[in-house]
Amino acid sequence: MPAETRVAIDRETDIVTARQKGRELAAACGFASTDQTLIALAISELARNIVVYAQRGEIIVKSEFGERRGIEIVARDQGPGILNVALALQDGYSTAKSLGLGLPGARRVMDEFEIDSAPGRGTTVTVRKWVR
């Protein structure tokens, strides 16, 4: 049965909640434990970006049971947005002097990745992964 969970993100402990919910849903969806961990990791990175760069936002985790079984994660905020998206997607690029692996890494561990961001408009990252 398709399911959807929303987790409001406005402090650091919400990151833990979001990735736990994501893992639960991924397990119910039929993902193997390796993939559950990849999904939890992607959620962790996206949720942390919200806390660090936008202060608050939300994570929506949806399981899909259409033609393909899988999971979709939407990380949305109304923060400052990203000036140069292409740059932000490069390994090691960070405006916060951190590792700069969150966005490119989330892209690598998931099957599909979309980002919509502009200065002043906030950021929405949508990622999907399919059960193999």
Add this chain to the structure above:
Amino acid sequence: MVPILKHGKFLIASIVSALTDQDLIQLRDELANKIGQVRAHGVIIDVTAVDVLDSFATRTLRDIARTVKLRGAKIVLVGIQPDVAFAMVQLGLSLDEVDTALDLEEGFSHLRRGEERSRHAG
């Protein structure tokens, strides 16, 4: 909260599953203090129960390792689970600066081997 236990000359910090950023930062500061207080020779960080290590956790663990080394002690990270290790490398994380061992037992023997080696050398 991450409890820090003393075992001979070693300190052991076992991290619980729902690891928050605050826990990690607190751990770093407490370790820095405690190493001096008890004159620890080595530190074992046990992450057996941790189900995800993201880029923030990885960076903080690296910082902890640097802090511990600066205080003159050895450090070894133990218990990274197969799924966790797999996910870390997929994301692009590597933790080059930190010694690792399979579990607590291996962590102890790693630190002891290190002690012997430095005794022979000195």
Add this chain to the structure above:
Amino acid sequence: MREMGLTAQNIERRRNFVGLDSDDSKRIVRIQELVEGHLEELTSVFFAFLGGIDEARPLLGNRDIIEKVRLLKKEHLSEMVRGEYGTDYIEQRVRLAVVYSNAGLASRVFLGAYHHMLRALGVLVMKHSEHDPMAGFESYMSLKKVAFLDIGIIVDVIVFERERVIRQQQEAIRELSTPVLQIRERLLLLPIIGVIDTQRARLITDSLLRSIRANRARVVVVDVTGVATIDSKVANHLLQTVTAARLMGATAIVTGISSEVAQSLVGLGIDLVKFNTVGDLQGGIEEAERLIGYRVIQTTDNGAAEHMKEA
């Protein structure tokens, strides 16, 4: 049932697909007594059809199976006209379908037999409804909905079971293509053969990591002598495998990189220092033993190496 997603909800959906409702149940119950009186005869039609078909031999060749299936089929017919099509009914259908599937009965063969039985049922019902043919016809049409419900389940089970076999075979092939061998306590050998793409690299890493934990390995020798081509992409995959092993506390030694490959990798800007390479497999294993703390002692009489663990 659960694996196949046959929840109460799903069953209701299936009933809606064929349009089976409580009115149908009422119409069907009208012919219950009649059908109950002819169970043996109708079951025979089903099996007579199968008897004439080569593909059904696995099912009919075994006495025990025939007896079991005949019983289940009779049970099916009498349940079919009871007017209750919930979880219990579906569970019985699945059970029978699993027997068919295990006996290798193809869905087209099953459909043929079912069709013959259904036609016999229709003839029977119409013959006994001469006083009210319309009512007989209605009952029969309602029963047909049940039949389609049945067929949906049975075909799905047959397909599901076949996919299960395929999944198991794929699993076995995967295991074979990424063998992790323990050559000594704490020492694993991972010989990689063939082509490494992203998907395969993941499988290799995954199975290596599990073996490291299961065998409490300290050192892993990754031998790439049999890898078709090592370009920068493959090198990066290998680096990931090596890094992941290290995160779990195991040191990886890569062997079998020829000097030409090494040169071309350096030319591509790939740092081989991270790899801990040793020329050939033998050298790699010796290095691994040194790391673990085995001493290699050359025995004089036969020249074979003997291994002793350091105190």
